[in-house]
């Protein structure tokens with residue numbers, strides 16, 4: 001069974017711009033997948049569809065075998081608790097410390113205090129920032145900020161992690177650190193899908209590559225490279 | 229959903245601490261706008277009280293000719309009593325009129341010049357519907373426009389009474405309109421302030437939705453904050469009203485009371501009305517705060 005499955009998915013935005021045309025993608029549990037393609041090809045659209053930030057226009061999306069397209073609005077939070085998401089712009093709260101930023105993700109889903117005290121330092125250790133717990137985001141480098149945002153996405157141990165250009169704002173050294181981190185998270189059994197423009201990263205990782213162009217899948221390779 | 233007071237209150241108050249400027253702006257907006265509403269409400273209430281007390285003092289005095297007979301007097305008295313606009317009729321004889329005149333002018337030289345009793349007997353008519361005063365007065369006139377036999381003169385403040393009634397009617401509706409507009413302005417201002425403070429925290433809402441917080445979990449701290457701002461702001465408004473009414477206006481009101489013999493002024497606290505106004509302002513503040521947050525959140529909640 002696929003962890004993530006898109007069946008004949010199409011997406012047309014309100015302004016009639018067509019982002020996805022009849023897409024079929026299956027991603028198995030524990031896989032690591034790159035979504036590549038030129039700007040505007042529909043990578044971010046897929047990620048937004050998976051967390052139900054936007055509705056599909058046609059077709060169906062299954063997460064762990066469940067069709068999320070007909071999910072009741074009140075069930076969406078439950079879906080999102082099972083999908084960690086990471087973005088190019090980190091989305092950290094500037095007035096909270098590193099610890100608070102990560103803890104916030106557990107607090108707002110009603111986790112008790114002892115779980116927070118246990119899990120936050122653990123995940124900060126995983127991303128290598130246990131010594132920066134009391135720092136504020138503006139006191140961190142961009143690479144460190146992205147690691148905090150990964151810690152926040154992963155602190156609840158979701159089975160799926162989605163990353164939309166997580167290295168888009170980072171230099172090669174920091175990008176490499178982030179990729180190591182994502183690999184490690186993937187090794188623990190997490191299904192990871194990452195949209196990226198970064199040719200070097202894709203080529204060095206040798207993972208499955210799904211290439212999009214104008215809303216269509218034009219390539220799906222087991223151990224692929226960035227450009228064909 | 230699990231209710232976690234520690235999180236909600238903690239989030240609310242840390243929100244207040246971090247967004248102190250926003251918080252301060254919202255509270256002062258509530259305080260100032262509701263103070264204006266309350267202040268105007270009290271003024272309008274008091275002016276209405278003064279006017280209605282002036283109205284209730286409207287009397288018609290019917291002076292009789294000296295040659296009016298006892299039969300005519302009895303006939304006129306029973307006739308007047310039968311009119312439903314009349315609440316009380318008092319007969320003042322020539323002797324009573326003279327005594328009252330003497331009492332009113334005690335020690336004055338004018339008393340020495342009085343010979344015999346030049347004062348007429350009269351009926352003093354108090355009205356239950358003071359605005360009918362002109363119609364009542366007209367009943368003492370014949371078709372030719374002269375007074376009916378036995379009546380010397382009818383006095384009811386012809387010049388100002390009718391104007392007074394017109395002015396109170398117009399003032400009443402203008403005041404109502406102004407209060408409604410003030411209230412609308414207050415609501416719009418408070419709503420916008422609260423909307424701005426929520427807008428300033430849209431990133432927080434975005435993250436909450438992203439990590440799977442339920443709508444209620446996102447909403448409650450904001451609702452609580454809006455309610456809190458509304459209540460605190462309106463309590464400040466009430467405190468300002470209390471001091472203003474007690475220490476600034478009270479002198480002016482005392483003077484009004486002495487000259488017009490009005491007892492029911494809201495501002496004096498002699499009536500419960502002021503308490504209702506205060507309670508109403510606080511309830512209104514809390515409600516506007518809560519509803520403003522609730523409506524303003526609608527835009528951000530569906531991320």
Ligand SMILES: Nc1ncnc2c1ncn2[C@@H]1O[C@H](COP(=O)(O)OP(=O)(O)OP(=O)(O)O)[C@@H](O)[C@H]1O
Pocket residue numbers: 013014015017018019037038039040041042043044045046197
């Ligand atoms: N909110 C939106 N409203 C209307 N059209 C949109 C919206 N978001 C994306 N699109 C359009 O959908 C298409 C796919 O956009 P998408 O953001 O998925 O591309 P992308 O592959 O992520 O590009 P990039 O690499 O630049 O991030 C584009 O043509 C874009 O203009």
Ligand SMILES: [Mg+2]
Pocket residue numbers: 043044045164
């Ligand atoms: Mg994109």
